[in-house]
Amino acid sequence: MPPVTKKHQQLILLEPEQAALLDELAAETRIPKQVLLREAVTDLLTKHGKGEKLDSILGRRMRQSMADQIAASRHGVVKVPSNSRRSRRRDD
Numbered sequence: 001m002p003p004v005t006k007k008h009q010q011l012i013l014l015e016p017e018q019a020a021l022l023d024e025l026a027a028e029t030r031i032p033k034q035v036l037l038r039e040a041v042t043d044l045l046t047k048h049g050k051g052e053k054l055d056s057i058l059g060r061r062m063r064q065s066m067a068d069q070i071a072a073s074r075h076g077v078v079k080v081p082s083n084s085r086r087s088r089r090r091d092d
Contacts, residue, residue, distance in 0.1 A: 012037070031073040039070070 014022065026033045045054050 029074065031070055035069045035073065 022033055022036065025031075026036060029036075042051070042054065045051055
């Protein structure tokens with residue numbers, strides 16, 4: 001299991017159409033919106049030449065953790081709060 005990292009909370013404002021499409025994508029893919037948004041930010045940083053800097057700061061840990069979260073979401077596995085230390089399968 002990858003090490004736990006602190007996340008920085010960031011408020012974003014989306015157009016209503018963007019928010020609706022993000023909700024739709026999250027429901028279709030069963031990937032949480034926060035994971036999709038982190039992936040989008042990483043892609044944006046890479047597009048603008050900051051990907052190498054991001055990798056050097058965070059190492060491969062962040063990208064691997066994101067890939068693991070996406071894979072788990074696609075297979076219907078949801079992480080339960082850390083105090084229970086187990087995963088459960090979504091029924092929906």
